[in-house]
Amino acid sequence: MTDGSSSGGGGNVVNNALFGAPNKNLQNATIVSAENFGYTVNCPPVAVRPGTEEFKVLAPGKPDPITGAGPPVVYQVAITDTARECFKAPGGGVTVKLGIKGRVASGPAGKAQTVNVPVRVVVMEGRDKVLKSELHRIAVPLQAPELAADFTKIDESIVVPISEGNTDFHIYVGLDDKATPAKQRRS
Template identity: 30%
Template sequence: MSVNVSRGVLVVSLMMVLGGCNAGSMGSGLGLSPTEPAAQPATQTAAAVQPFVQGFCPQISLRDGTSVYRTYAKSKSQDAKDVVFQASLADTTRACSRTDTTLTITALLQGRLTSGPQGKAGSINLPIRVTVMDGDQEVTSEIEQYAVNLADVNQPTQFVYTKQVTVPGNVSGMTRVYVGFDEGKKKK
């Protein structure tokens, strides 16, 4: 019988605790009245407790004609049998953080690298350009030789490219981030 009484007391106690969590207004369990705000620690300022909404984070777009990059064994060849490797970009995403004066954009790109008939296993540098445009104005443009390791010519490999770009915090809502492969100027 004492086991049943103990279980009953435990269940009733649990129900009272859970009921107390949902009863009354916010702060009533702390002994505060509904109109009395919780006291702030002396070290916090009013600005530190204000809610912050992230707001604008520019979209990322692949520029037309820059999502695929091929190299050929022969410099002027465009023949499929001369392809050394082909890389392509598929998906993008971004994250942003803001300070009083800057906006930092972290761009992530998913890509795939495939060997061609002339390909060999090893590290391959892919020229990836990240450009931030505010309307018609170029804010920044950077190119990076991103190394991707192709372990086996018979197996394509996927890669994720991450680039952090910091721009002035006063960019407009027309700001866009463009990414893609940069082949440089074509020689004639």
């Protein structure tokens, strides 16, 4: 019976088949990681605030008196993904590189235009202390024939005074439809 390892010290046969045989030149190498330097950087969590992940802009007008159908959609905006990366800040704390991805799509009343998407980033300490609240306007051109486009926003201005194991900080993102003119917002 065999244990799956080769007689020459080449490691597990299945492991070698999947990942390749061990490199003998790296057997005594030092693996470099944050742990080797005595610190790790904890990233605060990022979440999209419920209710702010999308909104629609409607054409002016009133509901159809016969069908009750509302005015048609001019365009709608949605956040589709977020990501973050953290680094130890030179003056202490943590610098957060935040990425936000979304999409704008025209509706039945849509046309070629540039939409200014209002994305808000809020950094909180605990549940009630706002450290930062910033509104970013992202110009998204909608061009024929698709009349839809993706957008991204990278924010590298977030610094939190966070230390190892500290989970008191949270980052929230969302579409601030209150920054859209009231007459155009969803009903």
